[in-house]
Amino acid sequence: MHSPDSLYQQLQKIGTSPALTVYGEDRIELSGKVLANHIAKIANFLVDEVELEPGSRVVLDLPLHWKTFAWALAALVAGGNVVVGREKIADAEPGTVVVTSRPHGIELDSGDTVVALPLGSLALSWAGELDPGVYDGAADVMSFPDSLLFSGLGDESNASFYANAVPHVPQGRIGLVSPSVIEAISVGYSTLSSGNSLVIVGATSTADSIFATEHAESFTPPVRI
Template identity: 40%
Template sequence: MELTPTTPAALLNAFRTQNPTSPRLSWYGPDSERVELSGRVLDNWIAKTANYLVDELDAEPGTLIALDLPLHWRSMVWLLASWAVGATVISTSAPESTTPDPFPSADIVATADPAAMNERLAEAKPAPLIIAVALPALQMRWLGELPPRTLDYSGDVRAHGDVFFADADPEPSDIAWQHDETTMTYDQVIAASAEAPQRVLLEAREGWAAVVRSAVETWAAGGSVVLLDPSVAATERLRSSENITA
């Protein structure tokens, strides 16, 4: 009998051991982009990203990683990889209007707009490491010139290992996620899961808090997620073609 994952580490293990060839995350993006990640492929992306965080950026339990990214399959990979490392993830629904700004306190900032982020963090002491994340699936590197002190995630991540083993695990009471006014510890990340696997439709317009909680709950139950960019309509045709059950 397969045990339901209760920690992020156990969830990542489930991706590669429980029906690893079945879809776990499908993404519909702008310009008719569709990306489907099986459990094995999702785990591979998470492992490469976690190894990148550790090997290139010296991430470890307690490192503050801020995500200046839209809800996207890549931002979900970053979230799960950061948890694999034992880091604390910072995100916000309205990064440009949040007061006080949480990003200058981060050690690492992953962003889809490195020029704006460099300007935003120009006065931060010490300055966070800024990582440019290209969102299109077929974009193998950042296109265009990168600002100073900025690294290219998409161009560098593929060189890293396909399997990740953490050097140290976070304590259950360590902070896993800070989103706006909500704080979640590692023992709260997977609070409950559905009773049976579902194919769940989630829309990015619902916001980080709703999408992340629903996705983690679905994955813990052995299900899969279809995530839609705000530009993509949740039509009956899409629901039918993706075999949505919830």
């Protein structure tokens, strides 16, 4: 299995070639270099500012989105155990970090952390007031370096779950239609670790046409998760 650190290094090798393309309201494409920069900023923020402990839980209360993907990979690089879904907040362990697009009304124990993530691709900060102690997942991350300030923390993560959750991911540029967040992270982990790229589209009758344009092979996970 490729470690989160080696995945990050592989993205740097992909460089200016496409790594992740997402079709939603707009088409968003991130090169390997750009995605690696996002991952580094977020991981540095989690380690230096939030003081995420290796092996601590990171709950993603987020929809399918390129930012969800970036935060998931960054949390793994930072040594976090990434879990998906708002229902996971209730059974959060001490020291949990919750990354959410719906931050209001979340009650956590002392020592836990909430990060409010605006989902606008060009959003520079959260629009509106945040509760005291809640981090802004755009503005508070922006100032961190876009290269990693540490290495080796990913070994404490649950990356093996995502690396193995979807078996038999083919090589090459892979296309997914309306995957779950876990499926997207899992297929993306395997694909990017191998130096390949991922295209994600929502439920649409034009998926085959999009994949043909993107030169991507459509892939359906054998078991939906």
